[in-house]
Amino acid sequence: MSEQKTTQQPEQELSEQRRVRREKLAALQAAGEDPFQQTRFDWDATSAQIKEHFDQMEGRAVKVAGRLMSKRGMGKVSFCDLQDRDGRIQLYARQDEMDEAVYKKFKKFDIGDIVGVEGEVFRTQRGEMSVRAKNITLLSKALLPLPEKFHGLTDLELRYRQRYVDLIVNPEVKRNFVIRSKFIKHVRDFLDERGYMEVETPVLNTISGGATARPFITHHNTLDIDMYMRIATELPLKRLIVGGLDRVYEIGRIFRNEGMDPKHNPEFTTVELYQAYTDFNGMMDLFEDLLSSAAQKILGTYQVEWQGEQIDLTPGWPRLTMHEAVKQYTGIDFMAISSDEEAVAAAKAIGVELPETADPTWGNALYETFDQKVEEKLVQPTFITMHPVDVSPLAKRSPQDPRLTERFELFICRSEMGNAFSELNDPIDQKQRFQKQVELRAKGDSEAGMMDEDYINALEYGLPPTGGLGIGIDRCVMLLTNSDTIREVILFPTMKPLE
Secondary structure, X not given: OOOOOOOOOOHHHHHHHHHHHHHHHHHHHHOOOOHHHOOOOOOXXXXXXXXXXXXXHOOOEEEEEEEXXXXXXXXXXXXXXXXXXXXXXXXXXXXXXXXXXXXXXXXXOOOOOEEEEEEEEEEOOOOOEEEEEEEEEEEEOOOOOOOOOOOOOOOHHHHHHOHHHHHHHOHHHHHHHHHHHHHHHHHXXXXXXXXXXXXXXXXXEOOOOOOOOXXXXXXXXXXXXXXXXXXXXXXXXXXXXXXXXXEEEEEEEEEOOOOOEOOEOXXXXXXXXXXXXXXXXXXXXXXXXXXXHHHHHHHOOOEXXXXXXXXXXXXXXXXXXXXXXHHHHHOOOHHXXXXXHHHHHHHHHOOOOOOOOOOOOHHHHXXXXXXXXXXXXXXXXXXXXXXXXXXXXXXXXXXXXXXXEOEEEEEEOOEEEEEEXXXXXXXXXXXXXXXXXXXXXXXXXXXOOOOOHHHHHHHHHOOOOEEEEEEEHHHHHHHHHOOOOHHXXXXXXXXXXXX
């Protein structure tokens, strides 16, 4: 189907419908009844309120407003479906119960038109809860027809480009975004109740930092400098911990100039939170509590279906170190390997390839083995902990093994849902790791971080022991809505322009 069509009807037929609707609009305007001059309609009831409280509302006068989704009859008696913010309600319009001129005008209304209705709540002979119309006002004229009933708007590319039509004709789509809104509210309530302070940090920065990702670059004309859209909120938030704001969080957009697939969009939403005087174990407890309570509150259950799997979010999720998970699923015991060469050889022996920009180290071999051979096997909620320092430039080293860090990622249904660690607060160690990132960047790794001298300066004033956590809002919503692509939970996903 062509992306330039709004229905599966032939373009010629669509053009004819457009012409007819424009003629109707012109006639209304010529008669001094331009619907676009309507300024407001004070409705006092919704479809859901009428249905949920029908016994109390039966016989009561109401005002409802919404979009006409169907019309039946159209002789002296007409039935219509009105769609408002909550759902649909049937309208019953009878010529001898309305002003004759009003009814005559109403008969010319089209599906898709937006109307205001004054009437009475009643139940039809067939038992359907309805509104008996006394007056119907055209509030806005739809000049394009909605997709036809049985095929609807099914072209995925078109659905994402024209989300406004998608929301009108596919009711299940709206549910996804209602759940998204509820989840974000839950996150705020959850953190606010625990004494966290919501803050805002810059979207534009003079360096790219806080994650390993390729940034979007723009230019500030007045300062005549390149600037980077943030790839994370981490470093500014930890500066606030240095400043004494012991519990902070930010919900906001992140921008990464990387590939697009069912799990990735160039701009996405995260919540990052930081708490002084705790560690990655405290963050693990918090994350488990936050996500499981969200499922219980929003869906009423810990049991959810996602990507064809039955997921159990009941608290008490397994916690495995990365080397334990690798040993469990591949048989390789990296803790019994001491040299870089042996570790790389063991990884390659089972088909693991190290990226060209990655140094051939024990830590990179362990991480890539997990990434390529284990992650795909993690279906139920599982915390993977103790990542190699090679891939964790901002995490505190493990006191038991300096090759590892106090870091975790949560995996559900083969997807990473969040990332956290005990924050590195040693400015000397941090500068050395930044320098390592700079060296990787010089070798051609465009995702490697940059040196942030001001952040080192902040650490030298003293960062208390701190736990930090970053959660992908979009992926959590995908889980709660059983969506198989991130585009189903972002209202306006990034799309290539039509030529």
